[in-house]
Amino acid sequence: MQGIFQQYDAGPFFDEMFDKAGKVRPHYGQLLQRFGELEPAEFDRKRVLAEKSYLNQGITFTVYSGDEGTERIMPFDLIPRIIPGDEWAFIEKGLTQRLHALNLFLRDIYHEQKIVKDGIIPGEIIRSAKHFRPELVGFDVPHDIYIHICGSDLIRGADGRYLVLEDNGRCPSGVSYLLENRQAMKRVFPRLFNRYAVRPVGRYPQELLAALRHVAPHGNPDPTVVVLTPGVFNSAYFEHSFLARAMGIEIVVGHDLVIENSRVFMKTTKGLKRVDVIYRRIDDDFLDPTVFRKDSLLGVPGIVEAYRAGNVTLANALGTGVADDKVVYYYVPAMIKYYLGEEPVLPNVETYLSAVDADRKFILDHLPELVVKAANESGGYGMMIGPHASKEEVAKFRDAIIADPRGYVAQPVVQLSRSPCFVDGKIEGRHIDLRPYILSGEKTTIIPGGLTRVAMRKGSLVVNSSQGGGSKDTWVLDEGEGVC
């Protein structure tokens, strides 16, 4: 190993850059050569440069303490994660297959529920899913696409195999970081890109817009598409406005919209203007106070009625949250076989359902060794990592599982793969995952790579930005062989 990598210890984990013998993996060779030449001080200077550009662009989230909010940037690590071409082809195949099955599943459970009748998934699981919307049964969506934008998180275990950790079929966020990370890397290490054939990511906004235009009501060839945001105080507001800007469309808040005759209009300086497709970054619950949460000030009263009348398309569709349910997740491999007659390309993480008696007994007997997750939480909330949990926490989750078996699942602890990161002047390994962004439009497209999230705290397995996670640029190479 060279330069600042000399002291690097890959540890007992699957390391993205070095193999078990400590030899650099071929697709990282050029990178090691270039970064090996850099002094830590030079590295630090580059890091400050990158962070400053995030700050100046306002790519920040607000942390409130006392009466004043301070704006923080998401920590950005300069060492890219590199995915060889063939490895990516495999991931792409798996994700396309999975999203295809999820969309068929949603079509099915909001219509005939054949998968229940054929005994693949118990009806009770669907009926009791927190985000299942019985009021939408029988309602058709354009082109049968429910999840237009999907983020199915991938991790790699100790053997380097890719596993699906969870599906995000509601409002997966983070794609703006992915795009900005690439910009930052180009600015800070311009010459590095000459040495690698890295697939570009910049077309994502255009592909997103194409997917949104594809599902316009009544096949309207020239629809008005808008982004609906909870507002400027939302922690993901930067991303909402970023995407609107990159697509060249309006960003609206609930108050900008009004419903007349079951049609959606926006309030403009020249009067009311019809809206056809809404890329909404507001959860179902807050979308329409006349149907869902009455106390929501973010939503648009009457929008669900306009939606049901088929006069506006919402992306993602209403009711997709049922597919994010971690109990439903358990059944995704079965769905793939049922709807597509194929073996799943990307396996799930082994999962135990506490709603099943035998599983529950196992879970309660092995709590300190397992990861327990609430079925309907996300963002790293409502979860316990057994080996890192206190006795009180374990006891709390035990009670919770017994009180509400349907509400929890458990999984063995997966030691996520690690990637070298620049931390406090030296290179150390940190656990990472991968959030890809899959678009379902006329065809399924996946932005090459995705957002690699990094658990910046030493030893931590939690990568969520709300829990102090960072990110790094993710490169998919045109060529190359990986391990999977």
Place this chain on the structure above:
Amino acid sequence: MLSRVADACLWLSRYMERAEANARILDVNIQLLLDFEDQNEGTVQQHWQPILATLEDQELFNEIYEGISGDAVMAFVTFEKKNPHSIISSVTFARENARMVREQISSEMWEQLNRLYLYLLSPAARAAFIDSPIDFYRSLVDSLHSFQGITDATMTHGEGWQFLQVGKFLERADSTSRVLDIKYHILLPFGEQVGGNVDITQWMAVLRSCSAMEAFLKISHGQVTSWGVAEFLILHDTFPRSLRFCVDSLDLALHQISGCGRAHFSNEAERLCGMLRSNLDYTNIETVFSTGLHQYLDQTQLRLIEICDALVKTYCRWLDEE
């Protein structure tokens, strides 16, 4: 364009213009103070009090500070977050509005504004201020000018840009009238005469705070008189900070937005603005002084407020419904 966006564009540029006006006024006042050798507590207070009067912030100032001093007034108008009209508050509000319309304005505009905001919050800004207030205010004005230049050079001159113009010229007309009115609040020291040394120095300061000194001298042949300065800052047709120029530009932007010809009006804002514009086109300085300069400026400020209200009613009436 969304009504909410139009409203945000208007206020974004009003706040930026307000920050610039404040920086100019303070810069000139410091320089003016350095022109007078005989300073005691009384004269210092007399020197700074008019600033608070023109900004109409006297009450709030009294709540926060004990007694008027140069440092207190500068801190209040520059860094005081409790003062909604301070430079830091103006830039903060401008940035909040810019955040709401980030997809409308160019990234370059946003970054310039955001850099300025981050700088004002940083210890570096305080240090620069302590080191040399004059340089500090100059660099602020520079930075705000860059924003104007970037805006003109990088943003489509469509409806959003026109609303920025509306905000800019409304605020600039207002601030020119206030700067001119400062003289009304400044008492001449005992024994000094109208047209005397101190009086002329003060009028020159008024010119400087509008960046009008050089332009004025070109046409006045070196004669600085109250009438001359007032005429220049109110009625000059092509100086970009004169009231007449600002109202004319405001009128143009309003007609660009509606698409209505300039000899007519299609809404109340255009009607009111057209009347003010024609008043400025056809009045003369004798009439202004016979009305009374202070009264004339006061009326003009009220008319600007009416135009702004009518504008919001025309284009952003949806916003009132909530």
